[in-house]
Amino acid sequence: MLVLNPNAREALTHGLIAQIQACWARGSPGAMVPALRGMTAVHGPDYIADECSYVHAAHALLDTWRQDLGERPQAVLVACFGDPGVWALREVSGLPVMGLAEAAMREAEALGPFGIVTGGQAWGPMLMRLARGLQCAGPQGLVAVQTVESSGGTLASDPEAAWDELARAMVSLLQAQPQLRSVILGGAALGGWVPAVRERLGQSAARGDIAAVPPIIDSVEAGARWLLQARR
Numbered sequence: 001m002l003v004l005n006p007n008a009r010e011a012l013t014h015g016l017i018a019q020i021q022a023c024w025a026r027g028s029p030g031a032m033v034p035a036l037r038g039m040t041a042v043h044g045p046d047y048i049a050d051e052c053s054y055v056h057a058a059h060a061l062l063d064t065w066r067q068d069l070g071e072r073p074q075a076v077l078v079a080c081f082g083d084p085g086v087w088a089l090r091e092v093s094g095l096p097v098m099g100l101a102e103a104a105m106r107e108a109e110a111l112g113p114f115g116i117v118t119g120g121q122a123w124g125p126m127l128m129r130l131a132r133g134l135q136c137a138g139p140q141g142l143v144a145v146q147t148v149e150s151s152g153g154t155l156a157s158d159p160e161a162a163w164d165e166l167a168r169a170m171v172s173l174l175q176a177q178p179q180l181r182s183v184i185l186g187g188a189a190l191g192g193w194v195p196a197v198r199e200r201l202g203q204s205a206a207r208g209d210i211a212a213v214p215p216i217i218d219s220v221e222a223g224a225r226w227l228l229q230a231r232r
Contacts, residue, residue, distance in 0.1 A: 001227055002037050002073035004064065004089075005188070006057040006080050007044040009153075012188060014038065016079050016220060019191045023224040034231060037073065039064055047153035047189075048080055050122040058085035065089060075230035077103075081118060081152075081186040081219045082126060096230045101130055104184045104222040109136045111215065112181035116145045117169045119152040119162075119187055127186070143180060146173040152187035163193060167200035174210045182215040184222075191220030 003020065005013040017038045024034065044060035045053035061078065062085055075096040078086050083099025090097045108114035116127055124145045131137035146169045148155070155162035170183055185194055194216045201213045 001034060001231055002039060002069070002076045003079050003227075004061060004076055005038065005040045005044075006061040006064075006078060006084050007048055007053075008041055008046055008060075010040045013040045013079070016188060016191065019220050020077075020224040020227065023221045024228055027225075027228070034228070036227075039067075039069075042067070047151055048082060048084065049120040049151040049153070051126070054082060054084050054126065058088065061085035062088060062092065065093065075227055077223045077227045079188050079220075079223070081188055081190075082123065083130060098223065098226045098230070100188060100219040100223045101127065101186060102134055103226040104186060104217050104219040105131060105134060105136050105142065107217055107222050107225075108182045108184055109141050113140055113143045113177075113179050114182045114184060114217075115143055115173045115177055115180045116184045116186050117147075117166055117173060118145070118185070119148050119150050119155045119166075119190070121147045121149060123147055123186075143177050144173060146170070152189040155187070156189040159193070159196070162190075163196040163200060166190070166193070167197050167204065170197065170201055170216075171204050171209050174214070178211065180214060182217055184217045184219055186219045188220060191218060194218045194221075 041060035041064050045056050048057045078099040081100040083101045086099040127145045131142040
């Protein structure tokens with residue numbers, strides 16, 4: 001199985017591999033963790049945060065795929081919350097291919113109306129467009145995207161401040177859309193942050209700022225669950 005990172009941050013690739021393997025280990029304690037390879041885009045943007053870098057990342061994804069991969073993987077996870085190049089890679093590879101955004105949206109839509117919180121203001125309309133393409137936008141699917149001004153890469157540089165900022169964004173989203181059954185915390189660089197953000201939401205619920213804390217879906221862990229299922 002392969003994790004393909006469409007931006008040029010090698011450290012992010014290593015971090016994603018570690019988080020995915022940890023997610024698998026929690027799901028099956030004592031079981032052998034499946035082998036997992038990571039590849040980083042040969043010329044991708046440093047971080048994907050707007051339309052231009054999105055297109056660049058899609059091209060980088062395909063160029064990286066055309067390298068010598070050695071043994072052909074069973075499935076490919078595109079490690080970006082936004083899924084650049086996913087449909088094209090499905091076409092050229094003939095393999096199961098999934099992006100972090102679609103994996104998380106498919107889990108969320110099974111619960112009912114959902115929202116997304118992520119970094120980078122440009123992602124609001126981009127994610128709504130993706131959801132419409134996946135036919136999971138609307139009153140029973142993706143209702144709203146709440147972004148914070150900082151990109152995921154900037155948020156990752158100061159996690160403590162980022163957790164507070166993201167929790168405030170979730171409170172705003174839940175106050176505006178109380179019908180939401182779940183919220184996705186989206187971003188490859190934000191993987192593993194759900195417990196810290198949930199703790200802050202719990203404090204908001206205790207103050208009465210929101211009625212309750214809904215399920216929060218970590219986009220990286222959603223991708224990990226899809227990848228393990230695709231292997232079987």
